[in-house]
Amino acid sequence: MENLGKLLLRVSVAGLMLPHGIHKLMNGIGGVKYLLGQAGMPQFLSYGVYIGEIVAPILMILGLYTRVSGLLISFTILVATAAAHAHEIFKFTEYGGLVIELNALYIFAALAVALIGPGKFRLGNQRGFWKE
Template identity: 80%
Template sequence: MENLGKLILRISVAGLMLPHGIHKLMHGIDGVKYVLGQASMPQVLSYGVYIGEIVAPLLMILGLYARVSGLLIAFTMFIATVAAHGHELFAFTKYGGLVVELNALYFFAALAVALIGPGKFSLGNQRGFFR
């Protein structure tokens, strides 16, 4: 059961992140560059979106380098959250949730995958930290 839970977590995090990356691949990353510029961050970070939102989710779904993929997605979400919502990290919506609630969920779920690994239902089902 534990391994099934790891599979569900991997597919949930990566499967929901992947469409964001595909959208940016198809429509460009100008919006990402703009948000980074507004946050006084280097716009070159925008190209990391392709790694954090396409490559890492694909690897995570397959269970290849799932721990590294988890860290990459978590890092992507950290940068995205600080860039887009840095001024409202602890602000609430009119419905009572945190403004950064979804970002935080992606961040912590990806971090959980990095910490617990992919489980046995993965293509990278060998021993070692980077599986």
Template identity: 45%
Template sequence: MLENADLGKLIVRLTLGGLMLFHGISKLINGTGFIEGLLAGHGIPAFFAYGVFIGELLAPLMVILGYHTRIGALLIVFNMLVAIALVHTHELMRLSSNGGWALELQGFFLFVALALVFLGPGRYKMKS
């Protein structure tokens, strides 16, 4: 009765895409200056900061709609690997003040997106 893998995939897609989309909207409103500074500090041209809009706006919309979900999820995986490498490397083995992993949110985005790469969108998706 409660076994519905397609509904489960839809819930996972809406959760991952919806939560990631907030980050993209924030960067759309507030700009990419922080990311540009991080990239420049690593010797990477600042214009690559605009790639965040692919990983945090376009990819989440693809995942939410179920439109080329695996590609959208893979873009989120890449986005999170870059974010972890540029910003959070020092937190990989750290716990937060409440005892959880310091990278819980980043880990959630990374591993749920990776799961969607393998699971696909399920039945409830936009027709391509």
């Protein structure tokens, strides 16, 4: 059951992140460049969104380099949160939830995947970065 839980977490985090990256691939990353520029961050970082929102989720779904993928997704959302929502980090919605709660959920769920590993339901039997 533990391995099924790891698979469910991996596929849900990565499967929900992937459409964000596909949208940026289809429509360009001009908005990401703009947000990074407004936040005083280098605009070349915007190309990292393809790694953090397309490559890493695909690898995570497949169970390849899962721990690294989790760290990449977490870092991508952390940068996105800092660029687009820095002024809202400690603000609440009218319903009592944090404004950035979805971002926080992505960050911590991807970190959890990085810490617990892929489980046995993965493509191949790769051992790397951290051993299970």
